[in-house]
Amino acid sequence: MPDADAILSAQRSVEAYDVLRVREDFPILARSVHARKGKPGKPLVYLDSGASAQKPRQVIQAMTRFLEEDYSNIHRGVHFLSQTATDQFEAVRTKVARFINAPSDRCIVFTRSSTEAINLVAASYGRTFLSEGDEVILSIMEHHANIVPWQLLQAEKKIVIKVVPCDEDGVLDMDAYKGLLSDRTRLVAITHCSNVLGTVTPAKAIAALAHERGVPVLFDGSQAVVHGRVDVQDIDADFYVFTSHKLYGPTGLGVLYGKYDLLKRMPPYQGGGDMIESVSFEGTTFKAPPSRFEAGTPPITEVIGLGAAIDYVEALGRDAIAVHEHDLLNYATQQLSRIEGLRIVGTAPGKGPIVSFALDGVHPHDVGTIVDQYGVAVRVGRHCAEPLAERFGVGPTVRASFGLYNTRAEADALVESLQAVKEFFGA
């Protein structure tokens, strides 16, 4: 993820794209919502890409084309289609490796989701290398997907979970992190970009400190890969996970990057077909990674879709996307700040384009229902990060998250709909 300086320099060097033309690639963005009985609806203002991003036609068509022309199971058949499908599938693995600058496509494991990728590490690496009293360090801003797998391991192995706090702006407390690292630390698992606060964590520094003690680090990059460049070698991440559907690709597909010497030492996560060398009832031997971790038929068509999504994002330019979203974030923050009684939660410098807020006297659930009637789609609730909601003492919040296709006019629509909420409630 780019920091503030990188965005500034990109702003000078990158040509902005025509967002209105880009929007034409996303058929769903042209629809209206709540039309009924001959009354026109409201244009959709989709500010929930942090939950899941919409898909460009290029992704939809790549999946359709694959299903219509080249579909077959992979890694199994000697027939023509099986070979064609396998080649296309494996080409995406290579593409994903390049996308995050992994040293080899052998480091890329396809999973069902970010959640499954973290569960894989917790179950395979965690069960093998952690024992009673060993410590895993998480942060206060983790999504439940990066909390609960470790709690399951805690219940089984009696490991200790330590939590890095953050300050009022949502900046990770690096001094506290240093203090938590100990001789018993066996793994650090921290988000690269908070799904609630937008905070981008200093991944490189987090990894460097852990590595001084020989401790591997996992980053949850679900929100980070979407908003800018990620270089797993530069960060020196040991594990890095992300999901396809927030990256304008299909659902049902996640990615686990792991350093190969770590993956090699890890036992299988699930057993089944496609992950074995030989099976007998006397004993079964397993393939090398990544196959070892890909039991069963994978989501083949979805992988093809992710490949198209990565092509799309790269054609638009990841720096250009970062600059565009940074502008939206600044503009939306400015406009929202003018609303009396509105408090933004998460004001870390260099944050991603995610704005969570509370409105005095109005519950987020009510805000969500009312702005929805104006066509504005936002997320309300605790965003699968309950400990963080408690930390900021705001309980549930409203979250507007921006994607590459959003516009300033949409930020304006959000602000207008919030004015209507205030009028409604006399707040």
Place this chain on the structure above:
Amino acid sequence: MMDDLRELYQEVILDHGKHPRNFRHPDDANREAKGENPMCGDRFMVYLTLKDGVVADVAFQGRGCAISTASASMMTELVQGKTAAEAEVLFHAFHDLCTKDEDEQGAHGDVDEETMEKLMVMSGVRQFPVRVKCATLAWHAMNAALHGQDSASSDQY
């Protein structure tokens, strides 16, 4: 579409949402149940004082959205003084009102017209399926308390 919003957020609901009635913990409560919606974090405690099979007092505390707070507040006013059996009939009448179209709702012969009218205020929630859980949350908790259970999840709506 704004008509739907006005229907949902009627003045009386906004009023109950802002100034909930019976928002307290009665000293002599002998039944209590928690109602919780894990999705949005709404959480209420409903307290009943049951005396000789009659709801002598009913109150609630907690935090939630305007719909769930108003519904809890109105629930306390409606259930007050009813027998346990009557309160349960009310719960089912209200539940039907929020979840079913008029022609699918059961007969509520036992609920008087004035009470039914008051319940009707919440019926706008039918147009907002994701908000039904908000409206029924405290009612589920009340019903759980009636049956001596200590919690109700809105998942069971």
